[in-house]
Amino acid sequence: MTTMSSSGTHHTASSTLDPAPGRGRAPAATGAGASLRERKKLRTRQAIRESAYRLITEQGYHNTTVEQIAEDAEVSPSTVFRYFATKEEIVLTAEHDALMEQALLERPASEPPLVAVREAITGSMRGKYQDIPAELMQRLQLITQVPELRAQMHAIMDRNAEMLRRALAERTGRPEDDLELKVVASAVCGALTHVIFDWVERDQQEDLMETIERALSVLERGLTL
Amino acid sequence: MTTMSSSGTHHTASSTLDPAPGRGRAPAATGAGASLRERKKLRTRQAIRESAYRLITEQGYHNTTVEQIAEDAEVSPSTVFRYFATKEEIVLTAEHDALMEQALLERPASEPPLVAVREAITGSMRGKYQDIPAELMQRLQLITQVPELRAQMHAIMDRNAEMLRRALAERTGRPEDDLELKVVASAVCGALTHVIFDWVERDQQEDLMETIERALSVLERGLTL
Amino acid sequence: MTTMSSSGTHHTASSTLDPAPGRGRAPAATGAGASLRERKKLRTRQAIRESAYRLITEQGYHNTTVEQIAEDAEVSPSTVFRYFATKEEIVLTAEHDALMEQALLERPASEPPLVAVREAITGSMRGKYQDIPAELMQRLQLITQVPELRAQMHAIMDRNAEMLRRALAERTGRPEDDLELKVVASAVCGALTHVIFDWVERDQQEDLMETIERALSVLERGLTL
Amino acid sequence: MTTMSSSGTHHTASSTLDPAPGRGRAPAATGAGASLRERKKLRTRQAIRESAYRLITEQGYHNTTVEQIAEDAEVSPSTVFRYFATKEEIVLTAEHDALMEQALLERPASEPPLVAVREAITGSMRGKYQDIPAELMQRLQLITQVPELRAQMHAIMDRNAEMLRRALAERTGRPEDDLELKVVASAVCGALTHVIFDWVERDQQEDLMETIERALSVLERGLTL
DNA sequence: ACAATCGGGACTCCCCGTTCTT
DNA sequence: AAGAACGGGGAGTCCCGATTGT
Numbered sequence: 001m002t003t004m005s006s007s008g009t010h011h012t013a014s015s016t017l018d019p020a021p022g023r024g025r026a027p028a029a030t031g032a033g034a035s036l037r038e039r040k041k042l043r044t045r046q047a048i049r050e051s052a053y054r055l056i057t058e059q060g061y062h063n064t065t066v067e068q069i070a071e072d073a074e075v076s077p078s079t080v081f082r083y084f085a086t087k088e089e090i091v092l093t094a095e096h097d098a099l100m101e102q103a104l105l106e107r108p109a110s111e112p113p114l115v116a117v118r119e120a121i122t123g124s125m126r127g128k129y130q131d132i133p134a135e136l137m138q139r140l141q142l143i144t145q146v147p148e149l150r151a152q153m154h155a156i157m158d159r160n161a162e163m164l165r166r167a168l169a170e171r172t173g174r175p176e177d178d179l180e181l182k183v184v185a186s187a188v189c190g191a192l193t194h195v196i197f198d199w200v201e202r203d204q205q206e207d208l209m210e211t212i213e214r215a216l217s218v219l220e221r222g223l224t225l
Numbered sequence: 226m227t228t229m230s231s232s233g234t235h236h237t238a239s240s241t242l243d244p245a246p247g248r249g250r251a252p253a254a255t256g257a258g259a260s261l262r263e264r265k266k267l268r269t270r271q272a273i274r275e276s277a278y279r280l281i282t283e284q285g286y287h288n289t290t291v292e293q294i295a296e297d298a299e300v301s302p303s304t305v306f307r308y309f310a311t312k313e314e315i316v317l318t319a320e321h322d323a324l325m326e327q328a329l330l331e332r333p334a335s336e337p338p339l340v341a342v343r344e345a346i347t348g349s350m351r352g353k354y355q356d357i358p359a360e361l362m363q364r365l366q367l368i369t370q371v372p373e374l375r376a377q378m379h380a381i382m383d384r385n386a387e388m389l390r391r392a393l394a395e396r397t398g399r400p401e402d403d404l405e406l407k408v409v410a411s412a413v414c415g416a417l418t419h420v421i422f423d424w425v426e427r428d429q430q431e432d433l434m435e436t437i438e439r440a441l442s443v444l445e446r447g448l449t450l
Numbered sequence: 451m452t453t454m455s456s457s458g459t460h461h462t463a464s465s466t467l468d469p470a471p472g473r474g475r476a477p478a479a480t481g482a483g484a485s486l487r488e489r490k491k492l493r494t495r496q497a498i499r500e501s502a503y504r505l506i507t508e509q510g511y512h513n514t515t516v517e518q519i520a521e522d523a524e525v526s527p528s529t530v531f532r533y534f535a536t537k538e539e540i541v542l543t544a545e546h547d548a549l550m551e552q553a554l555l556e557r558p559a560s561e562p563p564l565v566a567v568r569e570a571i572t573g574s575m576r577g578k579y580q581d582i583p584a585e586l587m588q589r590l591q592l593i594t595q596v597p598e599l600r601a602q603m604h605a606i607m608d609r610n611a612e613m614l615r616r617a618l619a620e621r622t623g624r625p626e627d628d629l630e631l632k633v634v635a636s637a638v639c640g641a642l643t644h645v646i647f648d649w650v651e652r653d654q655q656e657d658l659m660e661t662i663e664r665a666l667s668v669l670e671r672g673l674t675l
Numbered sequence: 676m677t678t679m680s681s682s683g684t685h686h687t688a689s690s691t692l693d694p695a696p697g698r699g700r701a702p703a704a705t706g707a708g709a710s711l712r713e714r715k716k717l718r719t720r721q722a723i724r725e726s727a728y729r730l731i732t733e734q735g736y737h738n739t740t741v742e743q744i745a746e747d748a749e750v751s752p753s754t755v756f757r758y759f760a761t762k763e764e765i766v767l768t769a770e771h772d773a774l775m776e777q778a779l780l781e782r783p784a785s786e787p788p789l790v791a792v793r794e795a796i797t798g799s800m801r802g803k804y805q806d807i808p809a810e811l812m813q814r815l816q817l818i819t820q821v822p823e824l825r826a827q828m829h830a831i832m833d834r835n836a837e838m839l840r841r842a843l844a845e846r847t848g849r850p851e852d853d854l855e856l857k858v859v860a861s862a863v864c865g866a867l868t869h870v871i872f873d874w875v876e877r878d879q880q881e882d883l884m885e886t887i888e889r890a891l892s893v894l895e896r897g898l899t900l
Numbered sequence: 901a902c903a904a905t906c907g908g909g910a911c912t913c914c915c916c917g918t919t920c921t922t
Numbered sequence: 923a924a925g926a927a928c929g930g931g932g933a934g935t936c937c938c939g940a941t942t943g944t
Contacts, residue, residue: 639865640866
């Protein structure tokens with residue numbers, strides 16, 4: 001779920017994979033052929049994030065100042081804030097997102113909602129798992145441990161629920177502000193977020209995918225015990 | 226759900242419902258007894274909160290500084306931070322909570338979980354509604370509108386889900402860290418929080434209790450659409 | 451040199467081993483037969499110091515608050531400040547001092563000053579070395595690393611130079627405010643302090659006593675190179 | 676010796692004698708050239724210091740708050756801390772230093788160390804004495820009287836001893852970390868600091884230069900009495 | 901007497917708006 | 923015109939002294 005978040009939505013900085021939809025001349029959607037300037041921006045963005053992660057890992061979140069991050073990334077502090085609205089965002093933003101939305105929309109319309117959600121998650125998760133297990137785990141751990149990040153994470157989940165609701169609305173043809181849709185989306189997101197945080201805190205002793213599937217089946221059964 | 230939050234757990238300051246446990250002669254739970262010192266603390270705490278609410282209502286959350294609140298409450302800024310860890314906490318803490326936990330535990334054990342939850346909510350809500358409707362609404366609106374508060378609210382919901390889970394564990398006899406329990410508790414909390422926020426944002430056009438009941442019934446049906 | 455410092459001279463709290471000289475009814479100089487109350491005070495003082503050392507070792511000086519120390523020692527923060535004027539003093543005070551002054555005064559009057567100093571140091575040092583090498587080292591390291599402590603340490607050295615000057619005045623029969631005495635005392639203290647700090651920072655690769663002796667011999671030679 | 680201190684080394688703020696080294700077109704060492712930005716910074720720095728001195732002279736060190744200084748200098752309190760790490764630093768930093776280092780390096784290599792030191796001191800002191808006798812005295816008095824400043828002063832002396840040691844290493848060709856060098860440098864600094872402080876406290880009844888020369892001659896004689 | 905509490909000031913850091921520089 | 927530097931201001935932490943209460 002962490003990776004469900006739509007990408008960094010800061011004013012100035014737009015990410016490649018979330019290419020300012022609706023703007024005039026959109027750069028190639030794949031991010032491959034971005035303009036020279038865009039490429040440079042991306043690199044700066046990455047440099048800042050990498051510096052941040054390294055320093056935070058070494059010193060902890062609160063002991064790491066934005067100034068240190070800026071210095072390490074060889075930019076000015078003000079530049080950091082031009083790329084990320086807050087210190088929290090540096091940790092929380094992820095470019096490789098929005099994949100899940102894609103995955104969900106690609107499920108056949110005949111599937112029941114929860115089944116589609118399950119398949120979308122397992123599909124996109126499995127993709128991630130081989131790429132960046134260690135880095136993702138480190139990030140998840142940071143998020144669960146630092147209250148500010150945890151709180152922000154919930155805000156991101158809100159946006160994810162929104163996305164999920166829209167996707168479901170499209171699948172089912174129900175109106176956008178349908179109460180049922182809201183309940184389904186928010187319950188699923190709420191449960192999954194909790195389960196994942198819990199799994200991280202419990203030191204990842206069980207298999208995550210299995211845990212998620214068990215959680216989804218409880219939801220399908222109607223929350224009976 | 227908003228009012229589910231267990232009371233402010235700041236180091237020095239103890240809330241009414243958490244009346245300095247373990248000291249010799251415990252002051253009456255209502256706050257009536259209690260040493261002069263304790264009484265004064267309570268009054269200070271209230272004074273700060275009231276000043277905060279008034280100023281924030283007049284000027285908005287971000288335009289109100291802690292210094293102003295302190296001045297208005299006739300204490301020093303540092304005193305404010307001794308009573309509330311953060312500015313956010315001033316708004317979010319509520320002494321009149323934990324009622325819901327009580328209500329839930331009092332439902333007969335034979336009821337299915339979701340029914341018990343519904344009854345507990347409607348019961349304790351109704352109690353609130355006559356007491357402090359205006360103030361509660363103002364507070365809810367503040368929380369939904371100010372991102373920082375909204376994020377914090379989710380942290381409180383986490384604690385509420387915890388509480389709900391424990392209550393359900395007791396009712397059902399399941400182990401404390403049972404996955405099913407976690408899913409149920411977090412899904413219910415997630416959905417209700419969302420629905421309530423949504424209701425506040427939509428200017429309270431429908432009846433809240435009815436909305437909540439519809440939401441719960443969706444959960445009971447297994448999130449089918 | 452660290453241990454040269456005369457003991458904690460805080461208003462309220464007087465240490466047993468520095469038994470308020472010149473006061474009316476001095477308790478036994480050994481500290482053995484102090485009044486019941488004095489004994490308790492001593493114990494509190496020790497408890498605070500021990501808590502402080504443990505917490506500081508674990509968390510670092512700046513990450514350890516006086517409140518934490520107080521809680522760990524099971525006293526109130528205000529009590530901490532009744533026993534120690536400042537946080538720094540908790541680390542810097544040592545009851546087992548003033549031994550050196552003793553040692554110096556016991557040297558035969560015929561010895562040249564620097565020789566007497568050397569003998570006094572080696573004598574009292576050697577006594578220490580078997581008792582608490584690890585603890586002393588930890589303390590020295592703390593002092594060299596934390597600027598506040600280092601600065602305070604210099605203040606203590608000032609007082610030591612005073613003491614040395616008085617001792618030399620007595621040995622030589624010179625007037626108390628003789629310039630020569632001041633120069634000798636302050637030069638010796640300055641050099642030894644520096645050499646010891648330097649030794650601690652250089653990870654104690656050489657033998658300390660030998661280093662001190664070499665330093666003293668440079669002083670005797672008249673600072674020629 | 677007081678004025679030996681190398682200039683303020685706070686992160687953002689660069690002093691006159693340390694004029695943003697490594698930048699493209701270096702501004703003239705006198706501060707005459709320099710970009711508009713640099714000029715302004717210098718002026719701000721000076722304004723803060725002047726306000727500080729005036730207020731402290733009128734009200735005393737402890738009765739003067741940083742806020743007052745900031746207000747008087749027409750900057751924000753946070754700006755004060757951007758220019759000076761601590762309140763102490765406002766008083767202790769001096770741009771007109773490093774002259775002594777210069778003076779020392781200019782002495783002929785054939786002179787014995789202590790002689791060179793004497794000449795360097797007398798030379799640079801005499802330069803000072805005509806310029807700013809009153810201000811320097813006021814500052815010295817402040818430093819001797821306020822314990823915090825006195826403690827900080829010792830830290831500065833440490834750095835001075837460093838400088839002296841390096842200068843001597845260059846003169847004599849000895850290795851940088853030679854014990855003898857350390858002893859000479861720290862003994863000289865320790866003695867001179869003490870003598871100067873003592874002179875200030877004794878109300879400057881004798882001639883300072885003569886006192887310093889007597890002190891140096893004691894050092895040369897090998898601290899014999 | 902002794903502890904809880906408050907006041908206040910030093911200090912840090914985040915974040916944002918403006919100004920200067922390139 | 924983009925980006926860095928700079929300043930302002932507010933949140934928050936901690937130390938310590940003075941007052942108040944038990």
